[in-house]
Amino acid sequence: MQCFSFIKTMMILFNLLIFLCGAALLAVGIWVSIDGASFLKIFGPLSSSAMQFVNVGYFLIAAGVVVFALGFLGCYGAKTESKCALMTFFFILLLIFIAEVAAAVVALVYTTMAEHFLTLLVVPAIKKDYGSQEDFTQVWNTTMKGLKCCGFTNYTDFEDSPYFKENSAFPPFCCNDNVTNTANETCTKQKAHDQKVEGCFNQLLYDIRTNAVTVGGVAAGIGGLELAAMIVSMYLYCNLQ
Helix, strand or coil, X not given: CHHHHHHHHHHHHHHHHHHHHHHHHHHHHHHHHHCHHHHHHXXXXXXXXXXXXXXXXXXHHHHHHHHHHHHHHHHHHHHHCCHHHHHHHHHHHHHHHHHHHHHHHHHHHCHHHHHHHHHHHHHHHXXXXXXXXXXXXXXXXXXXXXXXXXXXXXXXXXXXXXXXXHHCCCCHHHCXXXXXXXXXXXXXXXXXXXXXXXXXXXXXXXXXHHCHHHHHHHHHHHHHHHHHHHHHHHHHHHHCC
């Protein structure tokens, strides 16, 4: 009985933390959606390396709602000893865990397919918005500066973009000399072609692989917490009258 009470208390505290994290994610998501520029100024490269691939604001709002609901269900289920809430908590967590494993497998096995899919989404957006939409342009500039890369695949992504049409040149990040601030020459097509600055997708993959141990450790830690939460919720469910 004492063991049951202890596990119940820990379940409540753990899910209260999840509940608060969900609320924080939701708040940040709303902030990014309303004022992405100020978010970028504060977090810089930490926030920009993925912002060109997904709408981070909406992603954080969706994640916040899920985590918020998950924390509430776990906390409510443990506090009131509701079998329905605990079972719902278990199944939602199980679905999230399966989705994460599937995403990891797809990312590892189908990297080329993922790159092709993202290229179809990101490159047209660059050609349409880079140089005309301030927030979008700032996200890419911060990313290219931080990762020392150019475009999604390479400098050709900027051809026909508003920036290229206005300046008849590519962003300075697409020329190595300009990236290292050793020259102030215009980044022409010939110079960008000769410099062959790596695209941001490949550079991001390289950085992830370089820090594979850290990434894997974080992923394993999250997976372990999810498994522990599922086991605890089922323990409480099975020991309720």
